Amino acid sequence: MRLGRRAGVTGDVDDGELVRMVGGGDRLAFQALYRAYFPRLARFLDRMTRNVPLLEEIVNDTMLVVWQKAASYDGSSKVSTWIFGIAYRQALKALRGLDEPLEEAPDVAGEEWHEPEHALAALQLQRGVGRALDALPLEQRAVVCLTYYHGMAYQEIAETIGCPVNTVKTRMFHARLRLKDMLSDHLEEIR
């Protein structure tokens, strides 16, 4: 499933207007912004951690910073770039040193063989891709995820994670090599 690029619109009010209202202490506007970003942030962070409570906490830490900093948001970058940038930094802060095991629990691998055969190939592929993405270093994973699943241009990714555009391209290059290597078993299905 691909989310692709989305217009930053929630109902009749665009994200920029919502952030302005949040900056004025408007809680309803904050809730609207939260609901608009929760699925997007969850999808982004889902590639950083499979721990659901931790994922929700990182979303909340991110949105708490949004609440506190909304009044100083100057509109020089897109709202999504600003919020994803905060989420990226919160995720690095939460996950660095945590050293979460990214491998799937062993029982999950066994489960696959009890699935109906027609769904098995697709599911195995999906899990294979998921495992491969999880095995990438955080920085590479973030670039892959923002590129493939959030439709972000490389310039926007550079701004979001705070690095030069060439670094984004280099991380993507290395990520692709690693993904190819890890997914060699699934190459037949992917081709």
Added chain:
Amino acid sequence: MQALLPWYAAGSLADGEAQRVQQHLRDCPECRAELAWQRRLIETAAPLPAGLDQERALARLMARLDEAPSPLAQPVAKPSPLVQAPSRFASALLDWLRGPGDWKGWAIAAQALVIVVLAANMLPAGAPPDYYKALGSAPAATPDVLVVFKPDASVQDVQRLLKTSGAHLVGGPTATGAWLLDVDPTQRAAVLATLRADAAVELAETLAAEGRQ
């Protein structure tokens, strides 16, 4: 050119770059295969993990907002510019003070008094200070002493001082970071001496007209 393929596959390249990639793809079977591989990768993204609950998470966060209100967001009634936002020390002190009982009413009265007192101090000597007396005779407690603690004073220092001096903290911090104490008038001089001698105290002054120098 191959470096741009991920963003071409995801549809996020600017028009000019997308056209160049497109032209390149016509003559490069290797890149076409790579593009197909990447598109397949994009399509096989796993669903979100089970157990995520947006509303539950939002409810938790809204509770946290109450604890940490936006520092830049103004409440409905704008506070007087004379009253500064409490420091961490002041917040800790306030938390401690917010034990049993509601002190806010007389704290506001006390704060108004101190502002008037400070204003009165700026008047030329001899100006009749009667009006602040009238304000100070609010039904709530009347603070007798104004104290400013050193920046490195701890809540424990304040607790200790109040205990040894027998004073009661009735309000603050004011615009100048001062706290207001209620003391037994007969003990006022002794309390002032104790406070002034303490390392945690920057300044201690009486607010009682007859005690002021």
